[in-house]
Amino acid sequence: MATYMPEPYRIKMVEPLRVTTKEERDTAIRRSHFNLFGLKSDDVYIDMLTDSGTGAMSDRQWAAIMLGDESYAGSRSYYKLMDTCGDLFGWSYFQPVHQGRAAEKVLFPNLLKPGQISISNMHFDTTAGHVMLCGARPVNCVVAEALDPSSLYPFKGNTDNARLKELIDQYGRDKVGMIVITVTCNSAGGQPVSLANMKETAAIARQAGIPLVIDAARFAENAFFIKEREEGQADRTIREIVLDMFAEADAFTFSAKKDGIVNMGGLVAVRDDSELMAGVRRLVVPNEGFLSYGGLAGRDMEALAIGLVEGLDESFLRSYTGQTCYLVDRLVEEGIPCQQPAGGHAVFVDARQLLPQILYDLFPAQSLCIELYREAGIRGCDVGSFMLDPDPETGEQPQAAMEFARFCIPRRTYTQAHLDYVVASLAKVKERASSLGGYRIVRAEKILRHFTARLEPWSHTL
Numbered sequence: 001m002a003t004y005m006p007e008p009y010r011i012k013m014v015e016p017l018r019v020t021t022k023e024e025r026d027t028a029i030r031r032s033h034f035n036l037f038g039l040k041s042d043d044v045y046i047d048m049l050t051d052s053g054t055g056a057m058s059d060r061q062w063a064a065i066m067l068g069d070e071s072y073a074g075s076r077s078y079y080k081l082m083d084t085c086g087d088l089f090g091w092s093y094f095q096p097v098h099q100g101r102a103a104e105k106v107l108f109p110n111l112l113k114p115g116q117i118s119i120s121n122m123h124f125d126t127t128a129g130h131v132m133l134c135g136a137r138p139v140n141c142v143v144a145e146a147l148d149p150s151s152l153y154p155f156k157g158n159t160d161n162a163r164l165k166e167l168i169d170q171y172g173r174d175k176v177g178m179i180v181i182t183v184t185c186n187s188a189g190g191q192p193v194s195l196a197n198m199k200e201t202a203a204i205a206r207q208a209g210i211p212l213v214i215d216a217a218r219f220a221e222n223a224f225f226i227k228e229r230e231e232g233q234a235d236r237t238i239r240e241i242v243l244d245m246f247a248e249a250d251a252f253t254f255s256a257k258k259d260g261i262v263n264m265g266g267l268v269a270v271r272d273d274s275e276l277m278a279g280v281r282r283l284v285v286p287n288e289g290f291l292s293y294g295g296l297a298g299r300d301m302e303a304l305a306i307g308l309v310e311g312l313d314e315s316f317l318r319s320y321t322g323q324t325c326y327l328v329d330r331l332v333e334e335g336i337p338c339q340q341p342a343g344g345h346a347v348f349v350d351a352r353q354l355l356p357q358i359l360y361d362l363f364p365a366q367s368l369c370i371e372l373y374r375e376a377g378i379r380g381c382d383v384g385s386f387m388l389d390p391d392p393e394t395g396e397q398p399q400a401a402m403e404f405a406r407f408c409i410p411r412r413t414y415t416q417a418h419l420d421y422v423v424a425s426l427a428k429v430k431e432r433a434s435s436l437g438g439y440r441i442v443r444a445e446k447i448l449r450h451f452t453a454r455l456e457p458w459s460h461t462l
């Protein structure tokens, strides 16, 4: 029987949830054109769409909000955030921005030229989108184990460094604008990257003279997994591991909405006060605002300075990653195939295996998410082929390496009873899995289409 650690916090304030009927949910999903992003949150009971910006802030964070200094320039809250960042990451140059994709928007045009490529263990969707907006192309090279959901390899987010070297040789170093390590690797199932692997990637980047960028959205969980799973790391503190993870990169982007445990926020950091930092600042002022707030209110920076520290607390990280682990163990007990071992922020159900009758271009993971919503009001999302935009040249639908339905766990938000309800509901959907059909897209944008695309059932009716 799966076990779990009791939460290292208690509830001080509650947000009531609306319980809907099956008829209400059927109407709601039809009204949203079968896109879960189109649902009203009031029509959702357990919202596992994302862990991004959906966590619960602590009493200390809420109290700090009252201390926000809203000065346009030189805010006290900005300096507090800068001091905390310097302390945690060991770097000197940080720029607040309003969220992770804003960090990508102000950093990437300084590194990528049209016609170049960006190589990553796996680009997250907004990361890939911003690479393409620079006229460059994202190329992924995660280790093969990541593509086998049943493999228990502990670091499935690792970069395939042999492949990375081949790609650099194949394209030529001038064609590679940057190398990105995404920690944890969201698209591979929230899977961690080992310290040894990061250092090897850094050495390859340094030797080739290619800038190394860390997409640090879930750096704290990654550090926790290094401590738990990597040989020789068990006796180090999370903070020591974090300093080591960032020791060799040239820049990082950070969506603070995950491990910063705030509802909105982000950072860009550059190791040296170089031309790169000047380039970032040049883009921040017209896009995000003045340098000492970068799209954030003073109160947001206060909350982030505290959230960053709380997010690195070992008991919190043990409990949070423990929730994911519990959910994966319980689902596997029910015969529901998941990416294993459990990753950090979400469970990734293998929809290709659960719904083999639905081909990739009819989006099996989307079908699974729709059915779970109809069953129980639980909202997840497709991170398989539906998330991949068509090839800009041929218009063809790429096939994702894995068809995952992702169910995220917002930080400090849901209880163990909620997780048990998710297991029971997915088990019910599994019983009728063979009768489910696919979906086709009837309207979509060219880039990041999955947020707004409209779909309709294909060869079945709802």
Ligand SMILES: Cc1ncc(COP(=O)(O)O)c(C=O)c1O
Pocket: 052, 099, 100, 101, 102, 124, 126, 127, 182, 186, 215, 217, 255, 256, 257, 266
């Ligand atoms: C790995 C990764 N990078 C970047 C982002 C983009 O961050 P944001 O949503 O704050 O723009 C996300 C968001 O989910 C992410 O998971």
